[in-house]
Amino acid sequence: MAFKIGLLGLGTVGTGVAKILLDPVGRNPLIKEITIERVGVRSLSKTRDISLSPDLFTTTLEEIVTDPDIDIVVELLGGLEPSRSLILKAIENGKHIVTANKAVIARYGEEIYTAANEAGVYVLLEGAVGGGIPVIKPLKQSLGANRINSIIGIVNGTTNYILTQMTQEKADFDDVLAEAQKLGYAEADPTADVDGLDAADKIAILASLGFGGRVKREDVYCEGIRQVSAVDINYADRLGFIIKLLAIAKGSKGDASDTLELRVHPTLVPKTHPLASINGVYNAILVEGEPLGQVMFFGRGAGEGPTASAVVSDIMNIVAILSSGGDSKTLEPLLTCTHQHYCNLTPIEALETRFYARFLCRDVPGVIGHLGTSFGKHRVSLESVVQIGFQDNLAEIVVVTHNVKEGNFRQALSEIESLEAIHSIPSILRVL
Amino acid sequence: MAFKIGLLGLGTVGTGVAKILLDPVGRNPLIKEITIERVGVRSLSKTRDISLSPDLFTTTLEEIVTDPDIDIVVELLGGLEPSRSLILKAIENGKHIVTANKAVIARYGEEIYTAANEAGVYVLLEGAVGGGIPVIKPLKQSLGANRINSIIGIVNGTTNYILTQMTQEKADFDDVLAEAQKLGYAEADPTADVDGLDAADKIAILASLGFGGRVKREDVYCEGIRQVSAVDINYADRLGFIIKLLAIAKGSKGDASDTLELRVHPTLVPKTHPLASINGVYNAILVEGEPLGQVMFFGRGAGEGPTASAVVSDIMNIVAILSSGGDSKTLEPLLTCTHQHYCNLTPIEALETRFYARFLCRDVPGVIGHLGTSFGKHRVSLESVVQIGFQDNLAEIVVVTHNVKEGNFRQALSEIESLEAIHSIPSILRVL
Ligand SMILES: NC(=O)c1ccc[n+]([C@@H]2O[C@H](COP(=O)([O-])OP(=O)(O)OC[C@H]3O[C@@H](n4cnc5c(N)ncnc54)[C@H](OP(=O)(O)O)[C@@H]3O)[C@@H](O)[C@H]2O)c1
Numbered sequence: 017m018a019f020k021i022g023l024l025g026l027g028t029v030g031t032g033v034a035k036i037l038l039d040p041v042g043r044n045p046l047i048k049e050i051t052i053e054r055v056g057v058r059s060l061s062k063t064r065d066i067s068l069s070p071d072l073f074t075t076t077l078e079e080i081v082t083d084p085d086i087d088i089v090v091e092l093l094g095g096l097e098p099s100r101s102l103i104l105k106a107i108e109n110g111k112h113i114v115t116a117n118k119a120v121i122a123r124y125g126e127e128i129y130t131a132a133n134e135a136g137v138y139v140l141l142e143g144a145v146g147g148g149i150p151v152i153k154p155l156k157q158s159l160g161a162n163r164i165n166s167i168i169g170i171v172n173g174t175t176n177y178i179l180t181q182m183t184q185e186k187a188d189f190d191d192v193l194a195e196a197q198k199l200g201y202a203e204a205d206p207t208a209d210v211d212g213l214d215a216a217d218k219i220a221i222l223a224s225l226g227f228g229g230r231v232k233r234e235d236v237y238c239e240g241i242r243q244v245s246a247v248d249i250n251y252a253d254r255l256g257f258i259i260k261l262l263a264i265a266k267g268s269k270g271d272a273s274d275t276l277e278l279r280v281h282p283t284l285v286p287k288t289h290p291l292a293s294i295n296g297v298y299n300a301i302l303v304e305g306e307p308l309g310q311v312m313f314f315g316r317g318a319g320e321g322p323t324a325s326a327v328v329s330d331i332m333n334i335v336a337i338l339s340s341g342g343d344s345k346t347l348e349p350l351l352t353c354t355h356q357h358y359c360n361l362t363p364i365e366a367l368e369t370r371f372y373a374r375f376l377c378r379d380v381p382g383v384i385g386h387l388g389t390s391f392g393k394h395r396v397s398l399e400s401v402v403q404i405g406f407q408d409n410l411a412e413i414v415v416v417t418h419n420v421k422e423g424n425f426r427q428a429l430s431e432i433e434s435l436e437a438i439h440s441i442p443s444i445l446r447v448l
Numbered sequence: 449m450a451f452k453i454g455l456l457g458l459g460t461v462g463t464g465v466a467k468i469l470l471d472p473v474g475r476n477p478l479i480k481e482i483t484i485e486r487v488g489v490r491s492l493s494k495t496r497d498i499s500l501s502p503d504l505f506t507t508t509l510e511e512i513v514t515d516p517d518i519d520i521v522v523e524l525l526g527g528l529e530p531s532r533s534l535i536l537k538a539i540e541n542g543k544h545i546v547t548a549n550k551a552v553i554a555r556y557g558e559e560i561y562t563a564a565n566e567a568g569v570y571v572l573l574e575g576a577v578g579g580g581i582p583v584i585k586p587l588k589q590s591l592g593a594n595r596i597n598s599i600i601g602i603v604n605g606t607t608n609y610i611l612t613q614m615t616q617e618k619a620d621f622d623d624v625l626a627e628a629q630k631l632g633y634a635e636a637d638p639t640a641d642v643d644g645l646d647a648a649d650k651i652a653i654l655a656s657l658g659f660g661g662r663v664k665r666e667d668v669y670c671e672g673i674r675q676v677s678a679v680d681i682n683y684a685d686r687l688g689f690i691i692k693l694l695a696i697a698k699g700s701k702g703d704a705s706d707t708l709e710l711r712v713h714p715t716l717v718p719k720t721h722p723l724a725s726i727n728g729v730y731n732a733i734l735v736e737g738e739p740l741g742q743v744m745f746f747g748r749g750a751g752e753g754p755t756a757s758a759v760v761s762d763i764m765n766i767v768a769i770l771s772s773g774g775d776s777k778t779l780e781p782l783l784t785c786t787h788q789h790y791c792n793l794t795p796i797e798a799l800e801t802r803f804y805a806r807f808l809c810r811d812v813p814g815v816i817g818h819l820g821t822s823f824g825k826h827r828v829s830l831e832s833v834v835q836i837g838f839q840d841n842l843a844e845i846v847v848v849t850h851n852v853k854e855g856n857f858r859q860a861l862s863e864i865e866s867l868e869a870i871h872s873i874p875s876i877l878r879v880l
């Protein structure tokens with residue numbers, strides 16, 4: 017049997033997908049059954065890194081999503097529109113969807129999955145998280161027997177590259193960002209990466225799959241890495257930590273009243289933790305479940321080859337199911353999101369975590385007493401208080417807390433901020 | 449729909465499987481559709497860590513594999529017989545098979561898969577390699593779009609624990625083995641683990657899946673860790689390496705004339721390599737493919753919970769396919785081994801790798817010249833020659849080669865062995 021796909025987009029990932037499909041020898045035998053029927057792009061005149069018949073190309077993407085010959089629409093445009101509308105239109109026309117677009121799924125997943133469930137088609141998205149690292153399918157299939165306790169990931173290669181460089185080269189954020197942009201590891205407008213938005217899209221998707229409930233993207237708490245300084249990376253190092261941008265989903269299903277923590281922020285990770293050694297543009301996702309314990313998936317989180325590998329594996333899956341001719345809907349619990357209810361998210365104030373805070377202060381002995389009093393009053397217990405250095409005439413004091421309620425910690429801080437002896441609180445970070 | 453399984457064995461893994469199935473809340477909804485119909489064990493009187501109706505138990509395992517009510521037989525007995533015969537009998541009776549028994553699959557996989565293909569049933573084995581780490585399904589499904597270049601794994605927890613302890617405690621093999629046996633990390637008869645046989649079973653299975661050809665288990669070259677000494681671990685450390693028992697499958701499909709390297713041996717791994725930091729009982733499998741690049745899967749390679757997680761995921765997969773009512777054979781390229789041909793294995797003499805060798809010798813300046821001459825004659829080029837220490841009156845010289853043909857290296861060694869100045873060659877190890 018032959019299956020026809022329509023490619024929306026022939027950029028980095030689309031080109032990678034086409035290369036695999038045009039060169040099937042030595043790959044899974046299903047690849048031979050897939051042909052590229054149409055390709056939708058913005059420019060017909062661009063020179064492309066792959067030879068495809070010009071007849072396949074169109075700039076009218078509507079033609080592809082409504083083409084009766086096409087079985088599977090592969091959306092690799094990026095961005096919210098026209099991706100969202102084209103996906104919905106394709107579903108309406110009975111096409112199965114494969115996409116690597118985390119932004120559109122994280123924001124419009126509900127609308128898209130509702131439409132797909134009604135139309136009886138699949139929407140697969142392995143490429144959207146972790147590039148070539150198999151994580152979406154394993155989470156649904158291989159780990160499905162577990163109750164998932166947590167999913168913690170380094171899911172954005174740009175920020176991991178920047179933090180790794182800042183750590184290894186003792187360099188500042190702005191310099192490293194500029195260099196990353198030059199090397200093509202960061203985009204001209206780095207906001208989505210650097211402010212944690214891309215990581216938040218991804219953890220929203222992983223949480224929804226792992227914890228079996230819908231997640232509102234706007235409810236993911238999100239802090240980026242702009243405020244991480246070389247000073248803090250250095251102090252963290254001396255205290256036994258490495259700073260990483262983590263995307264965290266934590267909860268326990270099994271009890272409907274349980275809530276889920278969902279957050280993206282720079283985090284002090286103990287050096288012995290498996291995520292501490294994930295450097296550069298690599299991604300890793302650590303899943304903890306019962307009775308599984310911990311498993312970690314590691315690899316390149318982006319790039320033409322890795323992402324295309326994931327996209328083509330999704331196409332293969334759909335092709336296998338279509339060829340079986342069975343009632344494909346029964347395979348859904350293994351492949352896609354079928355849940356209707358929303359996960360109950362813990363508000364950030366109620367979250368319990370450890371904190372790292374750095375204070376600049378005028379009068380050290382006095383301040384340590386005051387810190388103790390203020391933290392104590394708000395039930396914040398301290399794991400360590402260290403005076404590590406001086407900046408100008410000010411002493412630098414670093415505090416690491418035990419697990420505390422974020423709300424209590426913030427109250428203590430606002431009290432401390434008003435102390436005469438405190439000059440400023442340049443950094444507040446969470447500790448894993 | 450409800451699906452009935454027959455459990456052969458209710459030991460460590462069988463108990464873990466039963467626990468998951470009896471407590472489905474918060475897990476994949478498919479789990480609720482699976483019921484335990486019969487349980488086969490050796491002793492009816494044993495007290496067990498799980499409450500199952502005594503009516504379910506039998507010691508006549510034949511009854512289970514021929515029971516017309518049973519859809520899936522889950523073999524968790526271990527060992528070659530009666531596992532092999534029961535699996536074949538179950539297949540003959542139209543049952544799908546789930547097993548965690550790497551020994552039986554590595555040795556009788558051909559017979560079992562041939563029977564299964566004829567009978568139109570599945571034989572799934574996620575639990576057989578890497579315990580709870582999803583690797584079999586990801587290799588077939590998520591990585592299926594790739595040409596696999598290599599699969600390198602730390603797939604035996606016992607030996608990794610022993611080597612880690614030897615490294616961290618600077619202890620000798622025998623002492624650490626005795627301690628591991630006390631802790632339950634090594635069996636009373638440690639042969640299968642310590643001599644690399646278990647790892648060889650596993651790499652034979654992974655290679656067959658990854659490279660799409662059958663593999664004869666007896667053709668896997670296999671060296672265990674008994675000859676690894678604290679002295680070599682120490683020298684390796686000073687040269688920037690950690691010694692690990694690696695299971696290696698390397699080749700490139702895409703060309704039928706290509707051959708596959710398949711071997712298990714202690715290996716010097718550069719400290720910066722992702723596998724170097726996998727310690728204790730943990731397992732990790734590193735897969736390299738085109739266009740994917742590297743991905744690594746990491747987790748606990750054994751134990752009740754992790755292995756049961758993998759076994760139940762296989763049961764879930766079959767249940768999903770059975771409920772779809774389609775022609776399940778078409779899903780095979782994603783799930784199981786369908787290939788008929790044998791992989792063409794590289795004989796160990798033809799293998800190219802780097803070597804580490806340690807020499808004890810009487811006359812240092814003379815020896816270094818002789819070593820150079822003998823290696824040169826056999827086209828073995830040296831990366832480094834270091835004299836590191838003395839033992840009694842003998843100088844200890846360590847050599848690391850560039851990539852060389854194993855045959856050439858062995859010829860040079862046998863010449864060197866006969867040199868007057870050479871007292872002995874206590875260790876020869878391969879370098880990654
Ligand atoms: N790049 C990665 O490493 C990576 C990794 C994981 C996920 N992803 C996701 O994969 C998707 C594609 O990324 P990419 O890097 O391949 O993007 P890209 O290189 O920018 O390519 C986008 C493609 O879509 C076409 N396109 C965009 N908007 C269009 C419009 N309105 N009408 C017609 N054609 C349009 C472009 O046409 P022209 O060629 O004519 O300009 C181009 O071929 C995104 O959702 C991204 O988040 C990418």
Ligand SMILES: NC(=O)c1ccc[n+]([C@@H]2O[C@H](COP(=O)([O-])OP(=O)(O)OC[C@H]3O[C@@H](n4cnc5c(N)ncnc54)[C@H](OP(=O)(O)O)[C@@H]3O)[C@@H](O)[C@H]2O)c1
Nearest residue numbers: 457458459460461489490491524525526548549750751755
């Ligand atoms: N344990 C692990 O961590 C692990 C990890 C990966 C894979 N595996 C694989 O999983 C399989 C099971 O391992 P396990 O550790 O669960 O073994 P186990 O604890 O020794 O349990 C074996 C079970 O099979 C039953 N049994 C054995 N031979 C029998 C026979 N001839 N007739 C009837 N019953 C028999 C035993 O009955 P009684 O209970 O009456 O003695 C017991 O219930 C093996 O293939 C192993 O390689 C194990």
